[in-house]
Amino acid sequence: MAPSRAFTRLAAHRRVLGVVGRQYQLQRPYYSYDHPPPPGPFNQTEHAILSAAYTHVPEHGFTQHALSLGARDAGYLDISTAVLPDGPFSLIQYHLITKRQALAPKSRAIFNALDAAPGDGAKGQTMKIDDRVERLAWERLLSNADVIHRWQQALAVMAQPSHVPASLRELALLADEIYHLSGDGAVDPSWYTKRGTVSTAYVGAELFMTNDRSPGFAQTREFLQRRLEESSKVGNALGGVAQWMEFTAVAGVNILRSKGMRI
Amino acid sequence: MRKSHQSPLHDFLVPALVTPSRRFLSTTSRNNANAASVADASAPQKPKRKPLTQEQRDFLSSALRVNQAGELAATLIYTAQTPPLVNAHPHLRPLLSHMYDQEAGHLRTFNALIAKHRVRPTALYPVWSAAATALGWGTAVLGREAAMACTEAVETEIGDHYNEQIRTLLEMFERWEAEGYEVGDDLRDLTNTLRRIRDEELEHLDHAVEHDAKQARPYWLLTGVIRAGCRGAIWASERV
Incomplete structure (x- = not known):
């Protein structure tokens, strides 16, 4: 059952609004390379039920029914879906988390293939960060393709007030993952604007994709490219203004110094 | 222990x-x-090796974040101090450029660590940039002694702060080893880096005292205010 258009808009609105306020709830814990990672968000039982239920999503949507079918497939009783207190939202989280985690091997495959491709050699290395970001966001959007006809329903669930923080957190983690995989190492305030920008563009494109009937979601990709291009234009303009102001201030001080002022 | x-x-x-x-x-x-x-x-x-607990991960990320903010502020303080100070006292040029180079190296180290370990940089970055530039320029205009008193106050706080982090890390290692786990190379390297940087910061403190930091008037007010400001900035950077 598709939710009303207004509700979907509300969902998008909430997600976009949240991008501004999201830094307050951002937790970026230290990422260790040589200590084992902490346990994942789902335990073994939950994982078994969710992965089985996920195969029923294209047919039955992100619903309690899909969860029950999944539990049965995994060899549990129907009632065992009670281990997932959030019900269908757990299924959505499972989708978000597994697709985010699948991005890392995918990005290696893509950029390594570009490196190996004949032609102007090591293309993946020379690819600009912005292009890599666009490519990764697009790959992540493509991984929604199997469930895209159920995605409006999922957005509505994510927009429920009790689920909004977790949904935004997942969006923030996705943006961070995309920038991390793109090889961007900037750790100045642009860290925030970059992640905010890609989150907004991603959410917009995701919503656009739910209504996109073009083959291979070509229009969604154009939409995504336009959004990212717009924000990089705005970013460049603001950066230019800031640089000009800094230059003028420094030049002013230096003129005063050359006049003999002791500053 | x-x-x-x-x-x-x-x-x-x-x-x-x-x-x-x-x-x-x-x-x-x-x-x-x-x-x-x-x-x-x-x-x-x-x-x-044992997985890091949430508490340990939080400690490490806030430690890296606050260190980056601190080194950023230090480079900006020296950048702002250099022109007025060198203009009045040309013999200080080598000392200032030596201290600046070391601070810039520290900042590069922490920038790389933050990017590698995917830690969020502080949200108050622009605030610290403005405050550090104002502090450096202000003290340099007040004179050589005030500038050195500023260095002394800042490096005292920073040295204490690094010592505290090293102590926490070593306690963490000790607990792991008592339980029979081993410590990752990244964390060992981090401890050694922190030790090296702390020693360099304390060197700056000695240089500042050698160059008459204690003659600044009013010494107690300058160092008191700057040290309180540093502690406030550290407190805030650990959180946001």
Whole structure:
């Protein structure tokens, strides 16, 4: 059952609004390379039920029914879906988390293939960060393709007030993952604007994709490219203004110094 | 508290068999799986590494964040101090450029660590930039003694702060070793980096005192205000 258009808009609105306020709830814990990672968000039982239920999503949507079918497939009783207190939202989280985690091997495959491709050699290395970001966001959007006809329903669930923080957190983690995989190492305030920008563009494109009937979601990709291009234009303009102001201030001080002022 | 510092013997005894490959960015689990199987095959008694708890991860990320903010402020303080100070006292140029170069190196170290470990940089970055520039320029205009008193106050706070972080890390290592786990190379490197940087910061403190920091008038007010400001900035940067 598709939710009303207004509700979907509300969902998008909430997600976009949240991008501004999201830094307050951002937790970026230290990422260790040589200590084992902490346990994942789902335990073994939950994982078994969710992965089985996920195969029923294209047919039955992100619903309690899909969860029950999944539990049965995994060899549990129907009632065992009670281990997932959030019900269908757990299924959505499972989708978000597994697709985010699948991005890392995918990005290696893509950029390594570009490196190996004949032609102007090591293309993946020379690819600009912005292009890599666009490519990764697009790959992540493509991984929604199997469930895209159920995605409006999922957005509505994510927009429920009790689920909004977790949904935004997942969006923030996705943006961070995309920038991390793109090889961007900037750790100045642009860290925030970059992640905010890609989150907004991603959410917009995701919503656009739910209504996109073009083959291979070509229009969604154009939409995504336009959004990212717009924000990089705005970013460049603001950066230019800031640089000009800094230059003028420094030049002013230096003129005063050359006049003999002791500053 | 069995021992206050790590014996070099331990570093020597733990062979570098399990140096994880850094080739791919996010293959932590796979690397560890490989590392575990290598360890099982060659030395079954070899201690394994323990996952970091949420508390430890929070400590490490806030530590890296606040260190980056601190080094950023330090480079900007020296940048702003240099022109007025060198204009009035040209003989200070080599000292200032030496201290600046060291601080810039520290900032590069922490920038790289923050990017590598995916820690969020402080949200108050622009605030610290403006405050540090104003502080550096202001004290330099007040004169040589005030500028040196500023260096002294800042480096005192920073030295204490690094010491505290090193102590926490060493306590963490000690607890792991008591339980029979081993400590990752990244964390050992981090501790050594912190030790080196702390020593360099304390060198700056000595230079400042040698150059008449104590003659600043009113010394107590200047250092008191700056030290309180540093503590406030550290407190805030650890959180946001």
